[in-house]
Amino acid sequence: MTDISAELRSRLHLFNTLTHRSDLFAPADGERVKLYVCGPTVYSSPHIGNMRTYLFSDVLRRVLALTGWEVDAAMNITDVGHLTSDADSGDDKMAAAAKAERATAWDVAAKYTDAFFADAERLNILPVQHVLKATDHIDVQLDLVRALDEKGVLYTTSDGVYFDTSLVPDYGKLTPNDTRTSLRAGERVAMGEKRNPTDFAVWKFSDPAEGQRDMEWDSPWGRGFPGWHLECSAMAMETFGPTLDLHLGGIDHIAIHHTNEIAQSETATGKPFSRWWMHGAFLNLEGEKRMGKSEGNKITLATVEEWGFTPLEFRYLVMLSHYRSPLAFSLETLEAAAQAHRRLRKHVEGWKQAAAASGEPEPGLDLRDHPYVDEFVDAIADDMNTARVVAVLWTVARDPEVDPATKLALVDLFDRVLGLDLAVPPDADDVPDDVRALAELRWRMRTERNFAESDRLRDELLSAGWTMQDGRDGYELVPVS
Numbered sequence: 001m002t003d004i005s006a007e008l009r010s011r012l013h014l015f016n017t018l019t020h021r022s023d024l025f026a027p028a029d030g031e032r033v034k035l036y037v038c039g040p041t042v043y044s045s046p047h048i049g050n051m052r053t054y055l056f057s058d059v060l061r062r063v064l065a066l067t068g069w070e071v072d073a074a075m076n077i078t079d080v081g082h083l084t085s086d087a088d089s090g091d092d093k094m095a096a097a098a099k100a101e102r103a104t105a106w107d108v109a110a111k112y113t114d115a116f117f118a119d120a121e122r123l124n125i126l127p128v129q130h131v132l133k134a135t136d137h138i139d140v141q142l143d144l145v146r147a148l149d150e151k152g153v154l155y156t157t158s159d160g161v162y163f164d165t166s167l168v169p170d171y172g173k174l175t176p177n178d179t180r181t182s183l184r185a186g187e188r189v190a191m192g193e194k195r196n197p198t199d200f201a202v203w204k205f206s207d208p209a210e211g212q213r214d215m216e217w218d219s220p221w222g223r224g225f226p227g228w229h230l231e232c233s234a235m236a237m238e239t240f241g242p243t244l245d246l247h248l249g250g251i252d253h254i255a256i257h258h259t260n261e262i263a264q265s266e267t268a269t270g271k272p273f274s275r276w277w278m279h280g281a282f283l284n285l286e287g288e289k290r291m292g293k294s295e296g297n298k299i300t301l302a303t304v305e306e307w308g309f310t311p312l313e314f315r316y317l318v319m320l321s322h323y324r325s326p327l328a329f330s331l332e333t334l335e336a337a338a339q340a341h342r343r344l345r346k347h348v349e350g351w352k353q354a355a356a357a358s359g360e361p362e363p364g365l366d367l368r369d370h371p372y373v374d375e376f377v378d379a380i381a382d383d384m385n386t387a388r389v390v391a392v393l394w395t396v397a398r399d400p401e402v403d404p405a406t407k408l409a410l411v412d413l414f415d416r417v418l419g420l421d422l423a424v425p426p427d428a429d430d431v432p433d434d435v436r437a438l439a440e441l442r443w444r445m446r447t448e449r450n451f452a453e454s455d456r457l458r459d460e461l462l463s464a465g466w467t468m469q470d471g472r473d474g475y476e477l478v479p480v481s
Contacts, residue, residue, distance in 0.1 A: 003368045004066070004367070004368060004373060004377065004413075005066060005067050005068040006068075007377055008063075008066060008067045008377055008380065008381060009026070009067045009068065009069070011024075011377065011378075011381040012024065012025050012026075012063070012067060012380075012381050013025065013381060013382065013383055014060075014246075014276060014278060014383055014384070015278065015324060015383045016276045016277060016278070017174055017254060017277040017278065017279050018173070018174055018274075018276070018277045022382075022383050025276065027069055027245045028243070028245055028275060031069060031070060032069065032070045032071075032072055033064050033069050033070065033071045033072065033073075033245050033246065034072055034240040034241075034243075034244045034245045034246070035057075035060075035061065035064075035071060035072065035073045035074070035244070035245060035246040035247075035248070036073070036074050036075070036076075036232070036236045036239075036240070036244050036246070036247050036248070036274070037053075037054070037057045037073065037074075037075045037128070037247075037248040037249065038075075038076065038232060038247075038248065038249035038250075038253055038257065038258075039075040039076045039077050039078065039116075039131075039132075040077065040078065040112075040113075040116045041078040041079075041082045041093055041094075042077055042078065042079055042094075042108070042109050042111075042112035042113045042115075042116060043082075043093040043094050043096070043097035043108060043109075043112060044097060044112060044298075045112060045115050045119075045298075045300050045302070046112075046115065046116050046119055046300065046301075047298040047299055047300050048283060048299050048300065048301060048303075048304065048314060048329070049282060049283040049299075050250075051119060051120075051123060051125075051301065052280060052282075052283045052318055052327060053248075053249065053250045053280045054120060054123075054125050055123060055125065055315060055318045056248070056278075056280040056318075056323040056384075057073075057248045057280075058123075058124075058125040058126055058419065059319075059323070059384055059386060059417060059418075059419070060246070060248065060278070060384060061073055061126060061128075062126070062416060062417045062419060063380050063384055063417055065416075066380075066416055066417065072129055072130075072240070073128040073129055073130070074128060074129065074130035074131075074132055074235070074236065074239045074240070075128045075130070075131055075132065076132045076133075076134060076231055076232055076235055076236075077109075077113055077116075077131060077132065077133045077134065078134055078228065078231065079094060079105075079109035079113070079133055079134055079135050079215075080092065080094055080105070080109075080134050080135050080215045080225050080226065081134060081204070081225055081226045081227055081228045081230070081231060082094070082228040083204075083228065084096060086256055087192070088159075088160070088162075088192075088194075088200060088201040088204070088227065089192065092105075092213075092215075092225065094108060094109060094214075094215065095213060095214065095215070097112075098214060104214050105213075105214035105215050106214060106215070109133075109135070113133075119300075119301045119311070122301065122311040123301070123311045123312070123314070123315050124311075124312060124315060124419040124420070124421060125419075126419075130239055132231075132235040132239065134226065134231040134235070135215060137231065137234060137235050137238065138217050138226065140234045140235060140238050141226045141230045141231055141234040141235075142203075142217075142219055142220075142226075143234070144202075144230060144233060144234040144237075144264065144268060145161065145202050145203055145219070145221075145226075145230070146220070147268045148163065148202065148264060148267060148268055149161075151267055151268065152167075153167050153168075153267055154202065155195065156221060157192070157193035157194070158193060158205075159192070159193070159201075159204065159205055159207075160201040160202075160203055160204040160205050160224065160227070161201065161202050161203040161221050162194060162195075162199045162200065162201055162202070163199060163200050163201075163202055163260070163263065163264055164195055164196065164199055165196055165198040165199050165200070165260075165263060166195065166196050166199075167267075168263045168266075168267060171198065171259070171263050172198075172255075172259055173262070174254055174255075174258055174259050174262060174277060175254060175255050175259065200227060200229055200256075200260045201227040202226070202227045202229070202230050202264065203219055203221055203222075203224055203225075203226060203227060203230075204224045204225055204226075204227060205221075205222045205223070205224040206222075206223050206224045206225070213225070228257065229256075229257055229260040229261055229264065230264070232257075232261050233261045233264050233265040233268075233273070236265075236273075237265060237269070237273075242265070242269040242271040242273070243271050243272050243273065243274065243275065244273065244274040244275065245274070245275050245276060246274065246275070246276045246277075246278060247261075247273070247274035247276070247277050247278070248277075248278050248279070248280075249279055249280075250279060250280050250281075250282070251279045251280065251281055251282065252282075253279065254277075254279055258277060261273065262274075279324070280323045280324070281323065281324050281325055281326045281327065282326055282327070283326075283327045283329050284326050284327065284328055284329065285299075285329055285330070286328060286329065286330040299329075301314070304334070307331070307334075309334055309335075309338050310338070312341065312420055312421055313334070313337055313338035313341045313342075314334065314337070315419065315420060316337045316338070316340065316341040316390075316420055317329070317333060317334055317337035319386040319387070319389070319390055319418055319420070320337065320386075320387050320390060321386075321387060322383070322384075322385055322386070322387055323384060323386070324383070341420065342426055344393070344394075344397065344420070344422050345422055345424065345425065345426040346426050346476060347397050347407075348407075348408065348411055348422050348423055349425050349426060349476075350404075350475070351404035351405075351407045351408050351411075352404075352408065352423075353440070353443050353475065354404040355403075355404040355405040355408060356440075356444070357443065357444055357447035357448075358404070358447075367406075367409055367410065367413060370406070370410070372392060372395070372396050372402075372410055373410070373413065375388075375392045375395075376389060376392055376410075376413065376414055379392060380417055386417070386418065389414055389417060389418060390418070392414070393410075393411070393414050393418075396410050396411070396414075408423075411423065426476070431466075431477055432464075434464075435461065435464055435466050435477065436477070438457055438460060438461050438464070439461060439466070439468055439475060439477055441457060442454055442457035442458055442461065442468065443468075443470075443475055445457060446470070
């Protein structure tokens with residue numbers, strides 16, 4: 001695998017939103033990738049559009065791991081400070097959810113943080129090394145506010161402390177058009193006491209008329225809570241230093257959240273905040289532009305399971321689109337993805353049986369010069385083109401010239417990136433271990449042309465309530481109705 005890793009390192013191009021092109025990627029120090037992904041705001045269950053972003057970041061981390069670089073990844077948990085309006089007005093989303101659920105904001109945060117990580121685990125999303133809760137890092141955020149205050153870029157209004165974006169010459173450089181000139185007062189946000197429509201709060205004051213909040217802290221400027229943008233800058237720089245290698249999020253973060261992160265971070269340090277910025281596109285419902293909590297069209301992973309699909313069948317659907325392309329979602333596309341994922345698992349199970357029966361070696365073959373490996377590396381080196389990886393995988397599955405053991409080794413390699421658990425037998429959780437053992441013994445007897453014993457074992461399986469459907473490369477176990 002060393003040669004494959006070296007080849008991938010020499011060819012891996014990733015699209016950078018900051019430069020608007022795909023460039024050859026390598027970590028700044030040549031060894032350790034410092035990666036930060038914007039995590040969930042934990043005021044409700046995540047929807048599958050949210051989870052698409054974390055699947056994209058998971059694939060990236062898998063690709064980087066395959067290169068042999070050390071991947072050091074962090075993700076924030078926004079449990080305070082994300083207001084219901086981009087204009088720095090409205091309720092804090094956590095406080096609004098707490099009121100609706102008649103719970104404390106702390107309880108809501110714990111509930112939906114657990115829900116997010118449960119969904120991530122079921123989707124085979126690998127854990128990150130650093131999970132950073134905003135409420136655990138208030139002091140670090142206040143330190144950043146102090147640093148910005150010393151730079152002279154803050155001003156105070158009756159409701160908070162704001163960053164003056166007019167003092168940043170390259171504000172909006174992450175967007176194709178300068179954000180400051182393209183966003184006019186009153187068009188998207190209410191000005192209030194802000195000097196410029198793009199100015200943003202770094203610290204919001206508690207409203208005395210509302211009484212004591214669940215989440216509020218003392219500061220030199222007044223009692224309150226941090227602005228949403230502040231946490232990512234403060235916690236990322238505390239973890240990795242002033243400059244990251246990669247900063248990830250959804251495309252909805254580009255114009256405001258990530259633009260404001262760059263403004264405050266680079267003003268405070270005088271250094272680039274991140275060398276690469278990468279963004280995943282929306283998941284769109286059929287006939288609608290995007291899925292979102294505020295749009296009222298939220299579908300969760302639990303909904304997908306209620307429809308009879310598994311989380312990894314949804315993951316397969318996500319792998320069929322490039323992360324920067326909108327993903328059209330419908331029951332029809334999900335059903336097609338589910339059927340394909342099930343067929344692949346059946347193929348893999350058949351190759352296992354055929355390889356075992358023929359005495360071929362287990363996965364772990366030397367694949368360095370295999371043409372399908374080169375196609376695989378081409379695909380992931382091209383800005384992580386998972387759709388091409390899946391296409392190559394199906395070409396492997398249908399190629400009669402590739403022996404079962406080699407197919408298994410190729411699947412093992414491809415699945416390191418795709419994360420689809422293709423080596424898990426179809427319906428494995430539904431087949432008792434003794435039935436599975438009988439089936440494997442019966443298949444071996446059939447392969448060895450011991451038909452009398454094969455027939456006896458087939459009858460024993462029937463008595464246990466199962467029948468075997470034999471194919472060229474293996475069998476499928478089906479319960480007797």
